[in-house]
Amino acid sequence: xxxxxxxxxxxxxxxxxxxxxxxxxxxxxxxxxxxxxxxxxxxxxxxxxxxxxxxxxxxxxxxxxxxxxxxxxxxxxxxxxxxxxxxxxxxxxxxxxxxxxxxxxxxxxxxxxxxxxxxxxxxxxxxxxxxxxxxxxxxxxxxxxxxxxxxxxxxxxxxxxxxxxxxxxxxxxxxxxxxxxxxxxxxxxxxxxxxxxxxxxxxxxxxxxxxxxxxxxxxxxxxxxxxxxxxxxxxxxxxxxxxxxxxxxxxxxxxxxxxxxxxxxxxxxxxxxxxxxxxxxxxxxxxxxxxxxxxxxxxxxxxxxxxxxxxxxxxxxxxxxxxxxxxxxxxxxxxxxxxxxxxxxxxxxxxxxxxxxxxxxxxxxxxxxxxxxxxxxxxxxxxxxxxxxxxxxxxxxxxxxxxxxxxxxxxxxxxxxxxxxxxxxxxxxxxxxxxxxxxxxxxxxxxxxxxxxxxxxxxxx
RNA sequence: GCACCGGUGCCUGAGUGGUCCAAAGGAACGGCCUGCAAAGCCGUACAGUCGCGGGUUCGAAUCCCGCCCGGUGCUCCA
Numbered sequence: 001x002x003x004x005x006x007x008x009x010x011x012x013x014x015x016x017x018x019x020x021x022x023x024x025x026x027x028x029x030x031x032x033x034x035x036x037x038x039x040x041x042x043x044x045x046x047x048x049x050x051x052x053x054x055x056x057x058x059x060x061x062x063x064x065x066x067x068x069x070x071x072x073x074x075x076x077x078x079x080x081x082x083x084x085x086x087x088x089x090x091x092x093x094x095x096x097x098x099x100x101x102x103x104x105x106x107x108x109x110x111x112x113x114x115x116x117x118x119x120x121x122x123x124x125x126x127x128x129x130x131x132x133x134x135x136x137x138x139x140x141x142x143x144x145x146x147x148x149x150x151x152x153x154x155x156x157x158x159x160x161x162x163x164x165x166x167x168x169x170x171x172x173x174x175x176x177x178x179x180x181x182x183x184x185x186x187x188x189x190x191x192x193x194x195x196x197x198x199x200x201x202x203x204x205x206x207x208x209x210x211x212x213x214x215x216x217x218x219x220x221x222x223x224x225x226x227x228x229x230x231x232x233x234x235x236x237x238x239x240x241x242x243x244x245x246x247x248x249x250x251x252x253x254x255x256x257x258x259x260x261x262x263x264x265x266x267x268x269x270x271x272x273x274x275x276x277x278x279x280x281x282x283x284x285x286x287x288x289x290x291x292x293x294x295x296x297x298x299x300x301x302x303x304x305x306x307x308x309x310x311x312x313x314x315x316x317x318x319x320x321x322x323x324x325x326x327x328x329x330x331x332x333x334x335x336x337x338x339x340x341x342x343x344x345x346x347x348x349x350x351x352x353x354x355x356x357x358x359x360x361x362x363x364x365x366x367x368x369x370x371x372x373x374x375x376x377x378x379x380x381x382x383x384x385x386x387x388x389x390x391x392x393x394x395x396x397x398x399x400x401x402x403x404x405x406x407x408x409x410x411x412x413x414x415x416x417x418x419x420x421x422x423x424x425x426x427x428x429x430x431x432x433x434x435x436x437x438x439x440x441x442x443x444x445x446x447x448x449x450x451x452x453x454x455x456x457x458x459x460x461x
Numbered sequence: 462g463c464a465c466c467g468g469u470g471c472c473u474g475a476g477u478g479g480u481c482c483a484a485a486g487g488a489a490c491g492g493c494c495u496g497c498a499a500a501g502c503c504g505u506a507c508a509g510u511c512g513c514g515g516g517u518u519c520g521a522a523u524c525c526c527g528c529c530c531g532g533u534g535c536u537c538c539a
Contacts, residue, residue: 155534157464162535164463229466233534258466259533266533297486298474303467303532310473313487320486323500359475363485373501377494432496439498450500457500 005301005355007232007254008154012355015253017223022060025051026214026251028227028235029111031068032092033077036099037274038306039260039267043228045292046257046300048105049397053352056396064217065108067093068209069115075192085193099277103288104398110217114209118195121204121212124246125184133245134184136199137175141185146178148241154254155233182206182238207239215248225251229258257300262307280311290314292399296358321394324369325402328387330457331376338384340392344368348393358397365394416447420456423449
């Protein structure tokens with residue numbers, strides 16, 4: 001039984017899919033106008049892990065993640081750089097996709113773009129206008145928020161409580177019937193990209209794209225909608241309102257991942273305290289896996305303090321897993337065909353079925369790593385099971401054990417192999433001085449030599 | 462101002478009524494292994510009890526009340 005924390009009810013509930021055995025998941029994607037930062041990586045990875053686990057557990061998952069390629073930020077950036085909006089969007093989308101790939105995040109089954117769904121959005125808005133849930137003014141089309149039953153349910157606030165906060169906006173938005181109302185369609189302003197509509201040329205307003213795309217691709221009553229918890233209000237609240245006002249059934253469960261902190265504060269664009277994913281990967285490509293491990297060791301709904309120190313820590317944990325893998329390979333253990341440890345698999349599944357309990361799941365993986373190391377040292381034939389189980393379970397969450405930095409066929413490896421052989425010969429002759437000199441030389445070149453019962457193996461530090 | 466979330470060992474962090482005299486990873490220390498290392502394994506200390514004070518309960522890190530501290534959302538600003 002799969003249980004998740006549902007934002008709407010604020011309770012741990014059993015996820016009962018619309019179609020048995022199948023889960024439809026819509027995860028909000030980025031607006032492409034700048035470098036993705038670590039917060040975007042956490043968001044994407046949260047749903048990547050969820051999707052991978054569900055698939056591993058035998059569910060048939062339909063994962064949709066959009067690209068928002070038209071909005072104020074894109075227009076502003078295009079204006080300031082003197083280029084067109086599509087140029088900005090295409091440029092940053094390509095970078096986003098590249099970064100996601102580097103992070104080993106699976107491409108969603110569908111990745112719709114907002115600008116490809118404008119017709120559907122217009123049709124959707126027309127329905128809202130026809131139902132008198134929306135009204136047109138000179139500046140655009142607005143949704144009557146107070147006509148929507150349970151508008152603030154997702155944030156657990158009443159409409160009046162929300163209105164209290166929005167009160168001071170009345171004057172600014174003089175066009176609106178009610179300060180809470182928000183734009184579904186924005187009338188064209190000079191120099192902005194526009195599309196035709198029954199209300200004149202303009203462009204999509206708040207979050208209508210996600211409604212059109214999620215319902216368009218996944219259909220009414222799809223299972224799960226996710227995103228960062230900074231989207232709960234107003235973004236997801238408004239999406240939900242639009243769907244309800246149109247008489248549609250929107251997503252039936254909601255999950256939201258927590259933010260990343262730097263020095264105790266939320267990482268965000270406006271605070272300018274973010275690290276881009278590219279910076280992290282340029283520092284060391286292994287950081288892609290280190291970041292995944294770090295995120296897995298923290299529950300997705302908990303704020304995580306992130307800095308170079310905790311990344312280093314995660315990398316050390318990763319080294320431990322990889323060392324186990326190298327040792328197993330060197331010992332000639334045939335783990336690929338080995339059986340899984342049924343008890344560990346059961347515990348892992350139990351942890352994951354409890355609101356994606358990845359920290360517990362990873363604890364189980366590490367226990368298998370320790371068991372594997374011990375068994376390999378002892379020459380225990382059970383070693384292959386532990387090795388296989390660790391690799392399998394980590395792999396189910398997208399973490400590849402033994403993924404990189406081992407000895408291989410890269411440029412210069414033959415030379416290192418030769419040096420390692422020389423050291424082995426010196427050791428055989430008990431010429432410790434020569435052996436240590438060679439090891440020092442290797443160390444200087446960033447190579448670590450590890451002696452095992454089946455001979456030396458080496459890796460890049 | 463309103464609301465929400467969090468405060469667990471040196472660090473990152475699991476656990477949300479008994480199986481917890483509190484997982485896992487990292488760092489530290491000791492032992493084994495090694496020619497010496499590295500890696501690994503074993504063990505130890507650090508949480509005298511889970512921010513503080515009350516309460517509920519046979520039983521609380523876990524529930525309730527109050528307080529302190531930190532953060533976030535709305536507001537403001539962009």
